[in-house]
Amino acid sequence: MKKREKIQELRLNDIETEFRALLHSCLRECAQGRWGLFGQNDHLDPDGSILGWPDAKRLRCLAEEIKSLRHEFGQTNDLSERFLQLCAERGANALGEPKLAAAFLTEISEERPGLPFAGEYLRRYELNLARMQEVEAWRTSESDAGRPSSLKDYFAAHGFCSYCHGVGLAMNADGMGYKAVGWDRESQLFEQCDFCEGTGVSIEKSS
Ligand SMILES: [Zn+2]
Numbered sequence: 001m002k003k004r005e006k007i008q009e010l011r012l013n014d015i016e017t018e019f020r021a022l023l024h025s026c027l028r029e030c031a032q033g034r035w036g037l038f039g040q041n042d043h044l045d046p047d048g049s050i051l052g053w054p055d056a057k058r059l060r061c062l063a064e065e066i067k068s069l070r071h072e073f074g075q076t077n078d079l080s081e082r083f084l085q086l087c088a089e090r091g092a093n094a095l096g097e098p099k100l101a102a103a104f105l106t107e108i109s110e111e112r113p114g115l116p117f118a119g120e121y122l123r124r125y126e127l128n129l130a131r132m133q134e135v136e137a138w139r140t141s142e143s144d145a146g147r148p149s150s151l152k153d154y155f156a157a158h159g160f161c162s163y164c165h166g167v168g169l170a171m172n173a174d175g176m177g178y179k180a181v182g183w184d185r186e187s188q189l190f191e192q193c194d195f196c197e198g199t200g201v202s203i204e205k206s207s
Contacts, residue, residue, distance in 0.1 A: 012069045019062040019080055024182040026059055030101035037089045038097050044119045114189025123199050124167045161196035168193050168200040
């Protein structure tokens with residue numbers, strides 16, 4: 001990958017994370033009656049002096065930037081595309097903004113409910129931290145023996161899901177940290193690991 005692409009990818013990762021978090025908080029605020037998120041009344045207040053909502057403006061800028069960056073990679077981001085699509089809806093049949101926000105929130109949460117990093121997920125993660133020395137020792141001896149010795153190999157060899165290191169929450173694509181998808185008030189929410197369906201146990205099908 002060229003240096004420029006790498007930088008673009010990091011930037012994309014940053015703004016998509018920001019977009020998801022901001023989208024959830026804006027949708028909740030809009031569903032509670034604040035107008036301005038989808039721009040339905042922009043024609044009444046073109047310079048935003050009455051209905052101005054900086055976060056909503058930022059959200060639309062982020063969605064546009066995600067769209068153009070993704071486009072460069074020949075991809076799309078469903079969530080931001082959907083948001084832009086809803087922003088473009090006008091006319092007598094369009095839902096008013098608060099109803100639209102409530103419907104969009106339901107749509108998103110049905111799609112992929114965010115999970116707090118707590119309870120069983122946190123316990124599994126803490127167990128991983130506690131066995132770090134054991135993991136390092138295993139990796140060294142496997143490596144010395146000329147066998148696969150990555151972190152993923154350790155978890156797979158011990159019956160854990162190697163994609164989430166046995167935690168049950170999806171990791172970021174670069175394998176560093178867990179994938180945040182939004183917020184529930186003060187607690188950050190994460191995506192369930194698809195490979196083990198959140199169990200943390202290896203259920204790799206033999207092909
Ligand atoms: Zn998993």
